[in-house]
Amino acid sequence: MSVLLGLAWRLIVQQKWAFSRGLILSFIVLAMGAALLGLSGWLVTAAGAAGITGIALNIFEPSAGVRGLALGRAAGRYGERLLTHDATLRALADLRLSLMDGVARRPHEEQARLRGAEALNRMTSDVDALDGLLLRLIVPFLAGGMAQLAALLMLWWLESLPVGLSVFAIYLIGGGGGLIWVARAARHQARAAETALQAIRTRTLELLRGRADLAVSGQLQSEINRALEEVTAEARARRTLEALDRRIGAVIGLTTALAAGAALAIAGQMAASGQITPARAAIGFFVALALAESVMLLRRGMAEIGRMQEAGARVVELARTPERPIAPTQAHPVADAPLLRVRDLSFTRPGASGPVFAELNFELHRGETLFLTGPSGAGKSTALAVLAGLLPTSEGTCSVLGETLAHWPETDLRRHLTMVPQRSQLIGGSVAENLALAVPAGELLSQKAAEAALRAVSLDRVLAARGGFEARLNEGGSGLSGGQSKRLALARAALRNPDILLLDEPTEGLDAATARATLEGLRALLPEAGFVIVSHRSPDRDFADREIALTRRCPAQHRAKNTSRRKNT
């Protein structure tokens, strides 16, 4: 519960004025509801008594009061919804932003893990689950409590303390006890429903993504059946929650009847003994009926408390933002320094017993291509991620243009160095939109440069037949062959015009002739850039000037294949 209270406080503080106004309006609406029914009850009883006794009754003012309260209540309800929903949606938008910020500050590999369907699903649906925290729990609880206290004081004033206290105590025991019971009873089912809903989403996404693999391995039908089981489990949990909702409705109905009955019995006796008029005695009965609303509003929130607690715990964990390290503000590149200078570099994963790779040594100069090879799992992709500044160096040094890698401000570093990972991501949309990702924010994609980049990777003619820059790609950039996707990612990286281009398996999926043409095209486009190519393939090896072999968990062996620069044109 402390997690939910902490989160509620955070959301309230973010939108304190809108929230306070919404809360006051919510209380006024409840109070007006009680006053409306109390005044109506008084008027009906007084009119009846006047009919029996023949005493004249001025009904003009009370009727105007009834109409005023009815209209004011409707307007107040509208304003309260507007304010509380607006405050909640704004606070949740802020929460989403701080979650994304927290995620963005995490180490590269942790971020990669969070990109899974399940993690993203949780980030969105958990935050959605929390919209009920203010709207269905905190605001109704505070406004309902204030309305009950106000009713206690009013009934004390208009009738007697015993009437006010009995109504208050019955609601406290019956309504409060009933709500606590529903929160406890529904907790498990609310969690089960939420877990099942998330499982349905995750499984459906995975089914859609992996349908080809599942089909060929004969698992498609069993996966569909599992998804259907989750659907059934979710429906079952929702049905149980609905049954609980009906039961708590009955408990609140009974509480209301008891409170109204008690008020009528006590006030009736007072009227019979002449302490108050019968019309005044009716007020307590009708106010007690109206107070049902103050408890009813909480019932959905209490039933969802289990779901909110789970969601809240995950959101707090995700929002646990690592301190932003003090970012360097300026790099001091050294003229004539090598593009990359790597000395005794190693990387060890936190908690691992040994380094992924160690003692990596090389220099990369302008116009040079370095071939980084080694058996599968030797750490080549990891080494590229370290060189790209995505993973920290464990030992040794790495400098870019003479300045230590860690001293480069992020945006400056990205202007000089870029990487095409093994599984680079394209986006759904046009080819132009994909290429535009290479352009710094606020700048426009130059058509001439984009054409040159596509030509360099021999993709211009292929795409021209499909609409050129306007050729559409499907979700995740699907709709191109594996080799074409790779070349589009290469063209995008080349458009950044980097000094250093790190390429992980750049010719994967390409035949030897296209592979060679692509690498030569890139070199012609970026004659002064240094390339580091991670690969096992001979077209890449033949293209390179030098070769470094990483061996699995052993020190890297530096083997100069060709120390003089080879012409690749």
Ligand SMILES: Nc1ncnc2c1ncn2[C@@H]1O[C@H](COP(=O)(O)OP(=O)(O)OP(=O)(O)O)[C@@H](O)[C@H]1O
């Ligand atoms: N996110 C990760 N968390 C933990 N271990 C990882 C992670 N990514 C890779 N590894 C491990 O680190 C080691 C090096 O992986 P890496 O991908 O760098 O190898 P590689 O030489 O590029 O292999 P390949 O040629 O097969 O692509 C492997 O043992 C791999 O299992």
